[in-house]
Amino acid sequence: xxxxxxYVTSDSDGKFVEITDKxxxxxxxxxxxxxxxxxxxxxxxxxxxxxxxxxxxxxxxxLSDKLLKGYVLTIDYGYQAARYYNPVRREGTLQxxxxxxxxxxxYWNIGRQDITAHVDFTALEKQxxxxxxxxxxxxxxxxxxxxxxxGDRLNELSNNQGFSIEEVFRRREVLHSxxxxxxxxxxxxxxxxxxxxxxxxxxxxxxxxxxxMR
Numbered sequence: 001x002x003x004x005x006x007y008v009t010s011d012s013d014g015k016f017v018e019i020t021d022k023x024x025x026x027x028x029x030x031x032x033x034x035x036x037x038x039x040x041x042x043x044x045x046x047x048x049x050x051x052x053x054x055x056x057x058x059x060x061x062x063l064s065d066k067l068l069k070g071y072v073l074t075i076d077y078g079y080q081a082a083r084y085y086n087p088v089r090r091e092g093t094l095q096x097x098x099x100x101x102x103x104x105x106x107y108w109n110i111g112r113q114d115i116t117a118h119v120d121f122t123a124l125e126k127q128x129x130x131x132x133x134x135x136x137x138x139x140x141x142x143x144x145x146x147x148x149x150x151g152d153r154l155n156e157l158s159n160n161q162g163f164s165i166e167e168v169f170r171r172r173e174v175l176h177s178x179x180x181x182x183x184x185x186x187x188x189x190x191x192x193x194x195x196x197x198x199x200x201x202x203x204x205x206x207x208x209x210x211x212x213m214r
């Protein structure tokens with residue numbers, strides 16, 4: 001058994017067809033070593049498929065090279081590798097959106113729909129470490145914002161007499177959407193740094209003051 005890559009071609013009728021063949025670059029196999037995932041050890045691995053974002057590693061290398069001192073804050077929908085490449089998730093995370101409606105067919109509505117996949121935060125973290133960044137923490141957007149005081153902001157909004165009831169409810173709904181655990185609140189938040197002094201490294205970042213998720 002070996003890792004195979006899915007390629008796209010067309011048949012005699014001009015329709016898109018997927019075929020599998022050897023991986024196009026050894027970097028794909030190296031990627032899974034980086035994130036410590038052994039796909040071939042999965043039970044019933046036949047038919048399992050997922051995504052690999054090699055450009056994300058290149059992006060992290062460039063980012064680290066350009067940054068002399070400071071923080072890197074990455075917020076997006078995604079998982080750490082153990083969850084991303086869970087054997088149960090047999091079709092990966094690839095999703096398509098057209099006019100706010102989701103589907104999983106990238107060959108439908110060609111050129112008119114957005115095609116996206118989740119972020120592998122483990123890959124960003126480990127490539128960052130290799131490129132000179134230090135990982136400070138990983139959490140969820142909901143926990144991150146609550147630690148930064150969003151809960152207090154919600155309470156203040158409720159007591160603010162300067163808004164109508166309708167406006168208060170509208171604003172509360174918007175803020176709640178940012179911490180909804182089944183929505184935006186489940187976004188991953190990865191915090192990395194470079195070039196900090198020892199004293200600066202000892203400072204606890206408020207956004208990471210709630211128990212981190214691993």
